[in-house]
Amino acid sequence: MAKDFDPSGRVPDYFVNAGTSSFTQFLSHVSPELLPGRRPLPPGLSGDVAPHGTTIVAIATADGVVMGGDRRATMGNLIASRDIEKVHPADSYSLIGIAGTAGIGIELMRLFQVELEHYEKIEGTMLSTDGKANRLAGMVRQNLGAAMQGLAVVPLFAGYDLSASDPAKMGRIFSFDVAGGLYEETGYDSIGSGSLFAKSSMKKKYRPGISTEDAIRLAVEALYDAADDDTATGGPDLTRKIFPVVMTATANGTHRLTEAEITAVAELVVAGRMENPGG
Amino acid sequence: MAMQFYASPEQVQRDRSDYARKGIARGRSAVVLTYEGGILLVAENITTLRKISEIYDKIGFAAVGRYNEFESLRRAGIRMADVNGYSYDRRDVTGRFLANAFTQTLGAIFTETQKPYEVEICIAQVGSSPEHDELYRITYDGSVMDEPGFMAMGGQAEAISSVLRERHESTADLKTALHLAAEALGSVGGENGQTRTLDAKMLEVAVLDRRRKGRAFRRIQGTSLLTLLVGEKDVAEKDLGDVDAAPPPPATTDKPTVSAASEEDVADKDPAEPADGVNGDGS
Numbered sequence: 001m002a003k004d005f006d007p008s009g010r011v012p013d014y015f016v017n018a019g020t021s022s023f024t025q026f027l028s029h030v031s032p033e034l035l036p037g038r039r040p041l042p043p044g045l046s047g048d049v050a051p052h053g054t055t056i057v058a059i060a061t062a063d064g065v066v067m068g069g070d071r072r073a074t075m076g077n078l079i080a081s082r083d084i085e086k087v088h089p090a091d092s093y094s095l096i097g098i099a100g101t102a103g104i105g106i107e108l109m110r111l112f113q114v115e116l117e118h119y120e121k122i123e124g125t126m127l128s129t130d131g132k133a134n135r136l137a138g139m140v141r142q143n144l145g146a147a148m149q150g151l152a153v154v155p156l157f158a159g160y161d162l163s164a165s166d167p168a169k170m171g172r173i174f175s176f177d178v179a180g181g182l183y184e185e186t187g188y189d190s191i192g193s194g195s196l197f198a199k200s201s202m203k204k205k206y207r208p209g210i211s212t213e214d215a216i217r218l219a220v221e222a223l224y225d226a227a228d229d230d231t232a233t234g235g236p237d238l239t240r241k242i243f244p245v246v247m248t249a250t251a252n253g254t255h256r257l258t259e260a261e262i263t264a265v266a267e268l269v270v271a272g273r274m275e276n277p278g279g
Numbered sequence: 280m281a282m283q284f285y286a287s288p289e290q291v292q293r294d295r296s297d298y299a300r301k302g303i304a305r306g307r308s309a310v311v312l313t314y315e316g317g318i319l320l321v322a323e324n325i326t327t328l329r330k331i332s333e334i335y336d337k338i339g340f341a342a343v344g345r346y347n348e349f350e351s352l353r354r355a356g357i358r359m360a361d362v363n364g365y366s367y368d369r370r371d372v373t374g375r376f377l378a379n380a381f382t383q384t385l386g387a388i389f390t391e392t393q394k395p396y397e398v399e400i401c402i403a404q405v406g407s408s409p410e411h412d413e414l415y416r417i418t419y420d421g422s423v424m425d426e427p428g429f430m431a432m433g434g435q436a437e438a439i440s441s442v443l444r445e446r447h448e449s450t451a452d453l454k455t456a457l458h459l460a461a462e463a464l465g466s467v468g469g470e471n472g473q474t475r476t477l478d479a480k481m482l483e484v485a486v487l488d489r490r491r492k493g494r495a496f497r498r499i500q501g502t503s504l505l506t507l508l509v510g511e512k513d514v515a516e517k518d519l520g521d522v523d524a525a526p527p528p529p530a531t532t533d534k535p536t537v538s539a540a541s542e543e544d545v546a547d548k549d550p551a552e553p554a555d556g557v558n559g560d561g562s
Contacts, residue, residue, distance in 0.1 A: 008391060009383035015355040016384075023361055030358075034366055114365050117494075121333050121357045 023118035024111060024139060036107045037142035047150025051080035053105055055194035055226045055233040056087060056097030056156045059206065059215040060171035060187055064160040064250035066212060067095045068219035070194070070227060071242050072234030073102050082234065087245045089254040091116040094132060094159030095247050099192030104143060105153040112136055112155075129161040133174040133182055141180025152178045156191045160249040168209065171249075194226025194233035201225035201279065216246055216257065220269045221279055236266040295395045299419035302397030303344045308433030310463055311341050311401045311426075313409045313449045314456035317489040320403065321460040324483040331485045333496035335360040335372045337405050339487045343433035344398035344419075352381060352400060374404030378415035378423055386421020395419050399432040405487035405495050409449035412489075435467040442466045457484065457507050479504045 014029055024035065032038050051073040058067040069086040072079060080102075088109055090096040096112060098105030115135055119127050127135070136157050143153060157174040164170050173185040188206050190198040201222040210218065220236075223244050227235030236243050243266040246257045257265070273279060309322035309330055320341045322330040330349075332340045334356045342349035356377050364372045381400060389395045396419050404413040414426040429447045431439035442463040451459070461482060465475040484499045499507065 008387040010387040011355050011359070011380050011384045015358050016351045018351070018354070023358075023365075026358060027362065027365075030362065031366070034362075110365065114361055118357065118361050121361075122354060124329060124332070 021119050021122045022135070023115045024135075026118075035142070036104050036111065036139075037144075037146055039146075041146060041149050041151070043149075045150040047101075047152075048076055050104075050151070051075045051084075051102045052232065053084060053086045053099050053102045053192070055190060055192040055198055055223060055230065056099055057190040057195075057198050057202065057219050057222045057226075058095075058097065058156050058158040058173045058185075058188065059202065059210065059219055060158075060173055061212045061215040061248075062168075062209045063170070063212050064248060065095065065158040065171040065173060066215040066219050066246065066248050067097050067156070067158050068216075068223055068244045068246040069097050070223050070234045070244050071237070072232065074232045079234075082237065082240065083242050085245050087247050088113070089247065089249075089256075090132065090157065090159070091120070091126070092253050093126075093162060093249055094129065094157065095249050095254060096136070097156040097158075097191070098153060099156070099195075100153035101146075101151045104146065104151055105155070108139060108143070108153055108155065112139060115139075126162075128163060129159045129172055132159065133157055133184075136174075137176055137180045137182040140176050140178070144179055147178040154178060154191050156189060158249065160251060170251075190222065190226075192226075192233070194223075194230035197229045198222040198226040212248055212250065216248070216265055217269070219246055220244055220262075220265050224269055224273065225279060236270055238267075238270065295389060296420065299389075299395045299397050303399055303419065303432075304434040306343050306345075306433055308431060308436060308439055308464055308467070309341050309343050309401070310429070310431045310439060310443065310460045311403050311414055312429035312443060312447055312456060312460060313412045313414070314451050314453055315409070315449070316453055316486070317495065318403045318405045318412055318414070318487040319453065319456045319460060320401075320485045320487070321457065321464065322483045323464050323477060323481055325481055329483060331483050331498075332357075333485075333494065334377065334402070335364060336369055336493060337487065337495050338372070338374050338377065339403045339405075339485065339496050341401040341403070341432070342398055345396070348396045349398040349400060352384070352396075352398065355384070356381070356402075374402050374413045374415060378402045378417060381417045382421045382423040384421070385417060385419060389420040399436075401426075401430060401432060403487060405489045407489060412449075431463065438467045439463045453486065454507050461508065479508050482508075 020026055027034055053073050054070060056069040058065060067087050071083050073081040073084040084102060087095060087097040090112055096109050098109055116127060116132060136155060140155065154176055159172055161170055161172050173189050175183050175185050175189050175191060187208060188202045202218060205218055224235055227233040243262045246262055248255050307323040311318065311320050320331045320339055322341060324330050328346055330342055332353050334340045340353055340356055359380055360372045360377065385396055398419060400417045402415040406412045414430055416424045416426050416430050428449050429443045431443060446459055461477045465477045469475045484504055486497060486499060487495045488497065
């Protein structure tokens with residue numbers, strides 16, 4: 001931040017002026033090097049240089065949303081990480097999961113968290129759920145160049161909508177494409193390499209108005225099905241006690257299932273598959 | 280040809296000081312004090328334009344004086360804190376860093392520009408115990424002071440401070456601390472030197488809760504403020520217990536709100552703070 005060294009010692013003008021309430025926009029003036037998607041890449045495909053995160057699922061429930069993600073990151077045929085966490089709270093009422101190039105995804109997720117908090121603090125009020133999704137779409141769009149060269153990252157965004165008038169529409173799920181396209185999903189959605197199998201799994205069992213408890217079970221089942229057929233998705237690791245990260249967003253805020261809670265659900269799912277491997 | 284009169288540098292500084300002091304003294308006051316559970320920030324404020332704000336996890340901001348001026352400093356504080364927290368780590372954002380930035384800025388504005396800022400600012404950082412709390416007072420000329428557990432800003436700050444000095448205890452609970460703050464603010468400004476009783480509508484109240492992980496700042500407003508000010512039972516004290524930072528309180532309760540962005544705000548449809556163009560003359 002060489003521009004900050006004003007000899008008078010004053011905080012630079014762009015910190016003080018009314019300007020924007022968006023942290024990303026602000027950063028693009030002050031320290032563009034901190035933003036993902038602004039770095040020049042060498043020509044050619046670079047997809048194999050960094051680990052990839054895989055399957056995320058989200059389900060709208062009667063009380064809000066449930067989001068779950070497996071714990072694997074892969075690099076080609078190797079498992080880069082067994083315990084990566086790809087589902088995080090975006091703010092007090094919403095969740096973000098990431099699939100694709102893990103490094104860029106985690107950076108995007110952190111930036112999005114600060115983006116929402118920054119707006120909250122500057123404006124004294126929270127962004128609307130649609131506003132949050134639009135911001136995230138804009139941030140994904142910035143990464144298009146890198147995506148074209150194999151460093152694609154796609155988030156899944158889900159939140160409890162405080163301003164929804166219809167109680168059945170409190171839980172909202174948004175998916176994105178690499179070009180920054182924003183699509184609201186009904187009921188459930190999944191992203192990542194195992195999403196095909198996870199979606200098929202959820203399609204058969206999802207019912208509108210599903211309870212949060214059932215949705216948690218459904219999410220873990222779907223991740224199991226994804227891991228069953230996709231090598232890049234990790235299943236429940238009983239020997240190391242590594243289970244999916246599952247979070248909920250409801251009127252009470254976000255909650256990450258504790259070690260004990262998720263262990264209980266995962267063990268039930270595994271026990272069920274002992275009887276019937278197809279679920 | 281216009282005559283250029285000589286004015287000594289001392290005279291220039293004095294004039295600017297007087298100008299800033301007068302501006303600040305016109306407005307209503309604010310107090311910041313430590314209590315057993317954290318730091319309490321109270322401003323006398325009948326408008327929806329805020330004088331108290333969250334800056335970062337453990338850091339709060341309170342200001343008196345001219346609204347557009349301290350609002351731009353508040354924004355700068357949030358921006359600096361977020362940039363640092365994003366590029367390093369959340370723990371690396373400190374109150375001292377912000378106090379330094381503000382003192383440099385206000386100092387430069389005071390010496391270099393025609394009109395000094397008519398503001399007085401408090402940067403409060405809550406610690407694990409009252410001894411670890413930090414309160415920085417930054418004045419219009421850029422001087423900074425590390426205050427011992429309590430401070431008053433604005434018109435007649437001396438009189439308010441003396442009330443606080445006599446009765447402030449860092450072991451007091453929230454209710455006691457809030458009553459002290461309200462009485463101290465009400466000790467001045469009455470007709471013929473009478474004291475005033477400030478009710479919930481005239482106060483803007485927030486705490487930095489030392490027991491909270493993550494973002495410690497939350498506003499106390501609505502019914503929970505009423506309960507604390509006049510009620511018999513001490514509702515908020517138990518609510519200020521070991522709540523985790525991330526999940527906000529349930530939408531239906533009368534608990535203190537998590538932050539400026541709580542669901543109470545959404546429900547009440549508070550008008551958002553206007554941009555910097557709005558001039559409050561320190562009310």
